Amino acid sequence: MKIEDKKRVLREMVLHRRFEERCYQAYIERKIGGFLHLYPGQEACCNGVMEAARPGHDYVITGYRDHVHAIKCGADPKEVMAELYGKETGSSKGRGGSMHIFDAGKRFMGGYALVGGPFPLAAGIAKAIQLKGGDEIAICFLGDAANNQGTFHETMNMAALWKLPVLFVCENNLYGIGTSIERSTAVIHQHKRVAAYNIPADECDGQDVEIVYQHARKAVDHVRAGNGPYFLELMTYRYRGHSMSDSRGYRSREEEELWKQRDPIFILRDRLIAEGAMTMADYEAIEKETDAYIENEVIKFSEESPEPRVEDLEKYVLADRETQLPWLTGKAA
């Protein structure tokens, strides 16, 4: 990665981290409801892959831990936060919530709450790309435990069979909620599981954004060149509980500390400082600016935005009636 890109990515990762930490606080203050799954610790995964891809051009889909993926695709952090606040100005107009961030304009095709549900959706997006003949690819980010769903195997088979332009990124954070991977899955290294479908696969450190980028570069190029699907496994760790009600009794504080030694933001920061591209003071300024932006713009916007109107409760269930009348009434011209 070029120095300028690394500096930009560091700034983005700081935003991603602080955004999520601010969500935590807003949840405690009861500004955010429902389930809230946070991303700290895993930032290098999304950033490394998307640096190799084309955000806003390639289609991205993921599970419920979706805020950062949306923002990386180009979604406005203000709209993502407003969605968490349930506001009309939210990315899904307050109808989706934390687990259902969408930004179709930025080709972020959504967060979905059913574990394993996005696998076939991603393959379908790739099928549409194949039919239309575009140079986009579909990228599906999911966790390790999702691979135990039937949809994983069904989708790998179809994607390989039909050579669909889809990149599966497995963010292996070693846990599915409170069940460690050894206790749920016969194979720890997930990339081994797709060999049966003749899908090329790779695994790498998910904490160092440059390493992720290098491996993703190969993966993205493979898929974009029309060679069919690819599976990339990134070894990573989530610092916080699975969602907000999780006190992490299923793992040790020592294990957590060990992973925090390899923090994706600090790895990149320290490298940039060592390379002489920035100083610690520069970094601290980034943190300050980020926090100010989140407070003065993101939070302010979310606080001040209006709630959806109860009169609009049934809006968006079906397509606008007027536009569908020929088929609903049979009076097609």
Next chain:
Amino acid sequence: MANIMYWEAIQRAHDEEMARDPLVICMGEDIGVAGGTYKATKGLYEKYGPLRVMDTPISEGGFTGLAVGASFLGVRPIVEIMSVNFAWLAMDQMFNSAAKVRYMSGGQLTAPCVFRSAGGAAHQLGAQHSARMEKVFMGIAGLRVVTPSNPKQAYGLLKSAIRCDDPVFINEHELMYNMKGEVPDGEYFHPLEGSEVTRAGTDVTLFGYNISVHWCLKAAEILDKQYGISAEVVDLYSLAPLDRAGIKASVSKTHRAVVAEEDEAPVGVGSEVIAIINEECFFELDAAPVRVHSALVPQPYNHTLEKATIPDHEDVVKAVLKMFGKA
């Protein structure tokens, strides 16, 4: 007007729509090279090729989800689920993805998919190949459900379903694919909403849909000829949304109602239509509305037991006679 079979009508709708729009595709098990279990996609593989007529692996959840994902980008997939009994494996994607995506994305994404499936009891296919499941589909927000009772509807409903931006589930019937009927020669779009008065009458309304429309028509004939009772038959080809206005109009005229369904009774078209009657025109009623339905058993294999499970026109006649104090 061409007199063609139900399966031919479905095939024709596929063919016309696929010829018109390269983004209309179809997929399912054995639909391509083999031409489809019910021939509904016969000849399409040869005409449109494997990219648009997709023989899928036996992965109902997987390929249904794939269709939904493709539809986000404007592809119009027609998914054939070989038997509605297998649709349980696809329901996660139909309900959690297709039906909800518009809402949970605040209107940004939509899933213009068509899911077609054969439901109903054929002949001794046993418990896992005979289910009716319209009750499951018709209560899902964001999903339209239609069910054709004849070739004209089979053609016109599919045409409209493909064009409509909402996901549509089309409930067909194993026993109806070879039924013949008149279909307009020109392009025809059947409304996805509403109901049809198939036979006008004054004394009682017989509500049916799909195969039970035919029981109702036969029953109406018998009631008229043998008992002097004038029955109106209303075809509820749209199960979601149900036609509240149509139900109200007919019952307000006849003051009596029987709902005939092949599905088993607890929860279903019968309970829903009667709830609508209560809400819309309770004081018009001269008698308590009645349901005619299957017994609540997994479909038995034995011929006599199977017959005892599924209602027919005689059960409709009996229900009406009882209502009129004649049985």
